[in-house]
Amino acid sequence: MIAGAGAAGIRRVLIANRGEIAVRIIRACRELGIESVAVYSDADRQAPHVRAADFAVHLGAAPARDSYLDAAKVIAAAQAAGADAVHPGYGFLSERAHFARACEAAGLVFVGPPSSSLEQMGSKVGARRLMVEAGVPVVPGEAPADQSDAALTAAIARVGYPALIKPSAGGGGIGMKIVRAATEAADALAAARREAKASFGDATLYVERLIERPRHVEIQIFADAHGHVVHLFERECSVQRRHQKMVEESPCPALSPSVRQAMGRAAVAAATAVGYRNAGTCEFLLEGEGDIARFYFLEMNTRLQVEHPVTECVVGVDLVRTQLLVAGGEPLPFTQDGLTQRGHAIECRIYAEDPAQGFIPQAGPLLLYREPQGPGIRVDSGVAAGSVVSVHYDPMLSKLIVWAETREDARRRALAALRDYAVLGIRTNIPFMIELLQHEAFIDATIDTGLLDREGATLASASVRELPEAALAAVAEFRRTGGSPAPGPSSSAAAVAAGVDPFETLRGWRG
Amino acid sequence: MAEPTVTHLGAGWYLVDDGHRRWRVAVAGNTDTQWVFVDGQVATIETPRPGRRSGRGTHAGVMSPMPATVIAINIEPGQAVSEGQTLLVLEAMKMELPIRAPQAGVVKTVACAMGDLVQPGVNLLEFE
Numbered sequence: 001m002i003a004g005a006g007a008a009g010i011r012r013v014l015i016a017n018r019g020e021i022a023v024r025i026i027r028a029c030r031e032l033g034i035e036s037v038a039v040y041s042d043a044d045r046q047a048p049h050v051r052a053a054d055f056a057v058h059l060g061a062a063p064a065r066d067s068y069l070d071a072a073k074v075i076a077a078a079q080a081a082g083a084d085a086v087h088p089g090y091g092f093l094s095e096r097a098h099f100a101r102a103c104e105a106a107g108l109v110f111v112g113p114p115s116s117s118l119e120q121m122g123s124k125v126g127a128r129r130l131m132v133e134a135g136v137p138v139v140p141g142e143a144p145a146d147q148s149d150a151a152l153t154a155a156i157a158r159v160g161y162p163a164l165i166k167p168s169a170g171g172g173g174i175g176m177k178i179v180r181a182a183t184e185a186a187d188a189l190a191a192a193r194r195e196a197k198a199s200f201g202d203a204t205l206y207v208e209r210l211i212e213r214p215r216h217v218e219i220q221i222f223a224d225a226h227g228h229v230v231h232l233f234e235r236e237c238s239v240q241r242r243h244q245k246m247v248e249e250s251p252c253p254a255l256s257p258s259v260r261q262a263m264g265r266a267a268v269a270a271a272t273a274v275g276y277r278n279a280g281t282c283e284f285l286l287e288g289e290g291d292i293a294r295f296y297f298l299e300m301n302t303r304l305q306v307e308h309p310v311t312e313c314v315v316g317v318d319l320v321r322t323q324l325l326v327a328g329g330e331p332l333p334f335t336q337d338g339l340t341q342r343g344h345a346i347e348c349r350i351y352a353e354d355p356a357q358g359f360i361p362q363a364g365p366l367l368l369y370r371e372p373q374g375p376g377i378r379v380d381s382g383v384a385a386g387s388v389v390s391v392h393y394d395p396m397l398s399k400l401i402v403w404a405e406t407r408e409d410a411r412r413r414a415l416a417a418l419r420d421y422a423v424l425g426i427r428t429n430i431p432f433m434i435e436l437l438q439h440e441a442f443i444d445a446t447i448d449t450g451l452l453d454r455e456g457a458t459l460a461s462a463s464v465r466e467l468p469e470a471a472l473a474a475v476a477e478f479r480r481t482g483g484s485p486a487p488g489p490s491s492s493a494a495a496v497a498a499g500v501d502p503f504e505t506l507r508g509w510r511g
Numbered sequence: 512m513a514e515p516t517v518t519h520l521g522a523g524w525y526l527v528d529d530g531h532r533r534w535r536v537a538v539a540g541n542t543d544t545q546w547v548f549v550d551g552q553v554a555t556i557e558t559p560r561p562g563r564r565s566g567r568g569t570h571a572g573v574m575s576p577m578p579a580t581v582i583a584i585n586i587e588p589g590q591a592v593s594e595g596q597t598l599l600v601l602e603a604m605k606m607e608l609p610i611r612a613p614q615a616g617v618v619k620t621v622a623c624a625m626g627d628l629v630q631p632g633v634n635l636l637e638f639e
Contacts, residue, residue, distance in 0.1 A: 354576070357576060360576060360577060360603075360608070361577065361603070362576075362577060363577055363578050363631075364631065367523075367539035367540060367546060368522075368523045368537050368538075368539040368546070368548070370537070391577070391578050391603065418551050419550045419551035420551070421551065422537045422548040423548075423553070424523075424537060424538075424539040424540075424546035424547075424548055424553065425539060425546060427553070428553075430551055430553070431551060431552055431553060434551045465552050467547065467549055467552055467554050468529075468534060468549060468550075469515070469529065470515055470527035470529045470534040470536060470549065471527075471534070471536050471547045471549045471554070473515040473517050473525075473527050473529070473536075474517055474525035474527050474534075474536035474537075474538050474547065474549075475538055475545050475547050475556060476517075477517040477519060477525055477538075478523075478525070478538040478540075478545055479542070479545070479558060481519070482542065483523065483538065483539070483540075
């Protein structure tokens with residue numbers, strides 16, 4: 001294959017990321033005839049993304065700040081490997097304007113928006129002001145220049161109760177405080193300031209009206225360097241726990257065609273207002289459903305999203321491939337009129353965490369790992385059997401994405417795939433996910449962003465089930481043979497010999 | 512009930528026929544502890560040993576569920592503790608994790624120190 005045959009300009013891409021998204025990007029590079037350069041920390045020497053790439057460069061120690069978050073090391077690696085472009089993936093350096101600027105300065109194509117867009121959208125206060133100017137609806141709120149208690153308390157009263165205090169530099173729900181009455185304002189402001197200062201080094205706050213029981217609906221947008229800006233419809237991401245998304249789907253069951261169209265137009269206006277380029281996402285809160293639903297701009301994610309595959313399934317577009325083409329200077333390979341939604345896609349994020357113990361992240365080796373397969377089933381993963389899940393990074397192991405003609409068909413397909421997804425050695429949220437997909441609210445699509453906060457504990461305890469006795473028979477056989485591969489039939493007479501009590505129950509044991 | 516028939520399919524997978532239906536079961540682990548998967552459910556079980564109770568109190572001690580740092584030790588050897596009493600506090604991923612006594616007893620030894628990075632599966636302290 002001729003290198004660079006697919007994407008004008010780009011010949012060799014350094015992927016400044018790890019895990020499933022690095023593997024995903026490497027695959028897209030290979031299809032386009034672009035060479036891939038992986039980077040890795042001490043903890044990731046044997047990781048699948050390192051094995052998958054054409055070249056690999058060691059960055060440093062396991063902690064992200066010494067490796068994947070060290071912009072200077074990443075740029076030095078790109079130059080040493082002779083890369084001409086850098087794909088940041090999501091997380092890590094993907095939304096750091098200084099990193100995009102450093103790439104630009106080093107003559108590396110940053111596969112993402114210009115650093116100016118990152119700057120404009122990086123400040124929530126600035127982004128909000130821009131959106132108001134662009135005519136994009138925002139949640140009623142204020143960002144007072146006077147940050148005194150008195151001024152902020154007055155702003156809360158004007159916005160109305162319940163109000164939400166948010167750090168300007170924030171993310172991930174840190175420092176966000178709900179104020180339901182004037183008497184709560186002082187304490188909430190103090191706590192929000194403390195957390196904002198500690199986490200972001202910036203105590204600037206703003207105030208919004210709290211939208212109760214909202215849906216989180218986001219619009220995928222794409223822009224090229226030739227003046228084209230299009231949207232690729234919505235993703236419904238309301239199933240989240242502490243602002244961490246867990247299940248995403250497309251289309252959103254609550255959107256009517258007219259609201260969908262209005263949201264798409266608003267997202268395109270937002271992208272146009274900041275001179276956006278490449279893939280991005282406008283996040284909205286949706287209040288109500290059907291034609292009377294109202295939507296409010298939340299923030300713009302200036303990167304590829306974790307949940308991009310549901311859009312790929314429903315719209316039939318490869319977003320990562322498109323990112324590489326657009327970064328190489330090519331025009332978008334599709335127009336707004338040519339884009340339609342077909343069928344329904346659901347993504348389940350598979351996390352190394354134990355829902356039965358308050359979702360504590362898990363670490364350790366994967367003793368056995370087998371992904372489900374079949375029509376309409378896609379697994380984007382960054383682990384394999386034998387991988388050691390490290391405490392240093394995000395606990396997401398993989399994403400299960402299913403597609404089917406209808407939402408109910410997709411839900412059933414996802415359930416069947418989850419029941420066929422074997423991960424042994426560490427706890428995952430798969431049993432929890434199986435319960436969640438059978439919850440009445442999920443079946444009826446009456447989901448909102450508070451669903452898991454209300455139902456999470458119930459679902460978690462329901463997910464610890466007794467296993468069938470058949471499982472015990474297999475364990476007995478494993479004990480008898482030491483797990484050595486000696487295929488052939490046996491019987492539970494051996495189980496008795498191996499000392500397994502047939503009345504021993506297989507509840508999830510934990511030490 | 513009929514005796515189940517177990518066929519090892521290789522790579523940790525077993526086909527179990529219990530006379531009613533067939534189950535595909537995966538097992539991995541070592542001689543002490545086995546992880547088992549069937550139909551999306553996962554459990555860990557311990558090989559019964561003489562002098563060892565199955566379940567929570569299997570080891571006469573407590574372990575960390577994950578790699579973590581010891582940030583508080585509330586007990587000392589020889590001290591009597593009641594069930595549920597917080598013995599140690601660990602920190603992992605910016606979260607505090609209290610380690611409580613699985614049963615009443617007397618602490619025999621403390622096998623960790625303040626600031627230690629401890630691993631799962633290793634006793635942090637032992638009871639008499």
